[in-house]
Amino acid sequence: MSQQDTIYSKALPSVGDFRFDEHVVEVFPDMINRSVPGYATIIQTLPQLAERYSQDNTNVYDLGCSLGAATLALRKGCEKHQGNHIIAVDNSQPMIDRAQLHLNGFKSDIAVEFNCQDVQQTPIDNASIVVLNFTLQFVPKEDRNALIDKIYSGLNPGGVLLIAEKVAHPDAHIHDTLVDLHHDFKRANGYSELEISQKRAAIENVMKIDTLDTHFARFKQAGFAHAGVWLQCFNFAAMLAVKGE
């Protein structure tokens, strides 16, 4: 079991930008489960989606894999198929090291290749599934279209992009309500006001969120034939975008 996340529990003289360093790695499963409404449901549903969209003898990518929770779920779904190769990528070395250790603890016939790399540098080819589970929000906004275009180009016909993101609502009133509901979720999971406000300051500069409209415009511009939300909890949404056959 991972340790409890107490990273922002004491008042800091100044809150630095959030980084996926070795301290975050230690508490990451606790942090993400207590911070992201719907996270457990998304991970639990990935095997079903992987089984549905995986194609034999193709590559499956988990971009921004952290400790490999989505990687493991994808692998479970791919077990019904032949010849899948899974590539898990993260640009935090402590995350990749721990992900590799974590996956070594589970048996499977499907190999997982781990790469410590910026997802913007990852070549995508012969892909049936590409996962961006709460990763695009950390990529600079000006680079997001190019990343989604690259993913589209590397997907086979019928392939899917599974993407989850924290999202902004275009109506400021609705946005504020969703943010308050999220903060209530964090309070209910034991985070204090200090932890909530210091974490908010830490992610402000490094996690820039888009609206659902911006995401869907980007998928359309890239060429995806179909796109939709399959789960939303407050301001956290899981989407899928499918390349035409």
Ligand SMILES: Nc1ncnc2c1ncn2[C@@H]1O[C@H](C[S@+](CC[C@H]([NH3+])C(=O)[O-])CC(=O)[O-])[C@@H](O)[C@H]1O
């Ligand atoms: N440019 C980048 N290149 C590579 N990795 C990156 C980049 N930017 C951020 N990351 C990595 O993306 C991950 C985002 S966490 C994903 C959860 C996981 N998907 C999960 O399903 O458990 C989401 C969150 O913490 O909100 C971190 O591990 C970063 O190091």
Ligand SMILES: O=C(O)C(=O)Cc1ccccc1
């Ligand atoms: O904690 C938050 O408020 C979030 O928006 C989610 C999150 C989860 C883990 C790392 C960074 C952001």
